[in-house]
Amino acid sequence: MHIMVRKLLNVTGLLLAPFLPLAAQSQYELNSGWQCNNIAKVTVKGEALSTPSYKLSGWMPATVPGTVLTTLLNNQLVPDPFYGMNNERIPDIYTTGKDHYTYWFVKDFTEQKPAADGQVWLHFRGVNDGCDIYVNGHRINNATHFGTYLRHSYNITQWLAKDGKNRLAVIVYPPAVVGDPNGGQGGDGTIAKNVGPQYTAGWDWIQPMRDRNTGIWDKVTIEKTGAVRIKDPQVITRVPGIRLPEGPQAPATLIVKATLQNATAKVVEGALRYKLSGNTISKKVTLAATSMTTIDLPDLELKDPKLWWPSGYGPQQLYNLQLEFVDDNGIDDTEDISFGVREIQTYWNGHTNSREVAVNGQKIFIKGGNWITSDAMFRFSKERYDAEVRFHRDMNLNLIRIWGGSLTERPEFYEACDKYGMLVFQDFWMSGDCNGRWVDPLKKEDQWIRRRYPDNHSLFIESAADQIKMLRNHASLAFWCGGNEITPPVDILNAIKDSLAVLDNTRFFFHYSNSDSMSYNAIGGNGDGPYNIQPMSVFWNEKTFPFNSEVGSVGVGDYESLERFIPTANMKAPENKKGGVDSVWDYHKYIPYFNHLDPYGKPKDVKDFAAKAQLVNYDQYRALMEGFSAHMWDWYTGVIIWKTQNPWTALRGQMYDYYLDPNACLYGNRTGGAPLHVMCNPTDGNIFTVNNTFKYHTDIMLQLTAFDMAGKGTQLTQVFTEISPKTVQKYLSVKSGLDKMGAKDGVFLSARLLDKDKQLIDDNLYWFPDSTGNYSGLQKMETAKVQILAQKAGNDSITVKISNPVNGPIAFFNRVSLVNSKTKKRVLPVFYNDNYISVLPGEEKLVTISGEAIGQSGNIVVTVKGWNVPEQIINIK
Structure with a gap:
């Protein structure tokens, strides 16, 4: 069966109605009812196979759009490669040969021959890598179609059956060069000889995809x-x-x-x-x-x-x-x-020596995140795209960079970015790792040869032009980029420039992702990065690229996140010593936290490790965003985090896990990136405000209060201030006071901005260690006796109120979760307006949970667990 989908007008109230009825015009997707079989089991040619009368015997259901590996997984012929070490149990195409993952795909569909001058078209939006196509006994493409990113369309009107019963048969060939997955970035690098994704041979954040993502991976439409x-x-x-x-x-x-x-x-x-x-x-x-x-x-x-x-x-x-x-x-x-009606401009900032971005004439400080792709096996959906992009909006980011070793992202991704206001920095498909920027002993061929990859330059050029045409109408698309950390070969580079001049001359083109046209690394700068956990002083006090395209930290999820893909036998807390990391953790690319958890008390077990990791996660990403924001327009015009998500179950650089469960990185980044924000440099105690809006704020109350571990507050200052648009302002240092108050047990600092009506605009709570660098006071905090109320606020929203009585400690670092009451597992995805929250004595906080999953789930409850708040299960009123 197929689903008929009219080319509907999505009326917003702003615009138009159709001129005339559209009864004769339609488009629908061929997204179900496919069958497939391995090439070795198909004894006839495509002409015979595509004849509707030919009987299919022993064929299995196929997932289209999808990869061969997706179909094998859905038919339970391979284990889930995202769980444990299962990926090692799946044969790799480099060892098996390409025929092992070469499949025929067949789809029967009903379509009558049109009357008069009517035409029927068959569209493929993405096949990896080559394919031959047959309809009703006729080969449709004269030459094999190649190119992961190249759309192709065929007029099939003359080949439609008189009785309207048709058959489509497609044989899909893997990439010509599959590469040796030898542990290098892109394996031995030869995967880049194709015009396709390079990460499929493995990277430092993913294991190889065994079929190299062979398949009809994107939509097929009539x-x-x-x-x-x-x-x-x-x-x-x-x-x-x-x-x-x-x-x-x-x-x-x-x-x-x-x-x-x-x-x-x-x-x-x-x-x-x-x-x-x-x-x-x-x-x-x-x-x-x-x-x-x-x-x-x-x-x-x-x-x-x-x-x-x-x-x-x-x-x-x-x-x-x-x-x-x-x-x-x-x-x-x-x-x-x-x-969207908008215009994007860029200028060279001579003070920072970097590119400055403006939208509609207003300069924008770029707070971005690097994105690989939504799913490493190309299991894409509009709903997942929407959720992931919404997470980026909720982090207070304004840009997503699509990394060059992956895809030109799908229109559905761009639709979500249009909706949520994410500018997009779109790389084309190459990386310095595979394409020869560096000497690399793991690569099969030397730099001179790799520099000429891919083998088919004309295919790359044709694909780039086609993808430009597919995506250029999206308001969110802000920049094109030649590749990740390297330019394409000069003939490709010049051809892309020519294509952009004709097809899309409205966007700035970066030759490569950290080129001098983006960010000139002056003497004294440290380049892009770092990529792992750092002292917070690095983010605040050490200058890096003035528009840093890649800088990041850790990102391990909590215990429930780890349980989803790490077997019970391997749930062991990593130790900061040689051999202290379990093999499964290592396989899933764990980045060490080194000794950063020890000040909270050495982790007792993996659950304790994961909980304490969230404190570090929050602090790391808050410091990253605040440190860059504090030097806005002086050192920096933008920063892009490496990276915000993983399309596989990796244990590094992510604000939410593969299953769309956010960790504390997301909320630390959300706090640090707030549009109007007060913040403290943790190394010298200096207080700053940053205003990332176009508004001039008057009569803003800056309120600084220190709290001891028992919850006693001492006001450090309370002063009215004015905050100019698009500026950073420095106020005073509170270091001496905090050092004195926190010498024995550590201290909290509450930094707030309130408007003239005493309404909270920004709320930022820091926790500082004692004079020895340990959080000794946190380790002996009294329990906060909070009251929690959860209430339905609509079909897809719930409010949770946490009240902390006076004369008690701060209710510190509470994770709110929506949970299935029967399975005890979190409902995913849902969205929290804030999380990992702390509530001061005598105050209350509201957390709003929203998302369609709420209305679709029965038997749900809310759980709250904090540092000094025992887990509570709250029924929803």
């Missing part, structure tokens, strides 16, 4: 049109001047163009048109037989436009435009385009 098809429409918005999110807007200019394909053997006359905000824009067109023509429509001056802004700076207003081609027979084709 589209029905009239004589003329609209291809690759483009919407460009020009927003002159310096804008603010609020108030009336000066006009913006809308530029729309599209390619029209006349599939018939006769001349077609018609009009390309759209309607927007009460304006109809149209152009008459005469199309020669079997021709392809790009049409530029007249520009539209859009009055009082609703602008799109990055997260934290303003709303993400989106328009929907329906482009139509109409002739004497009615509407031949429509394309629905979602876009």
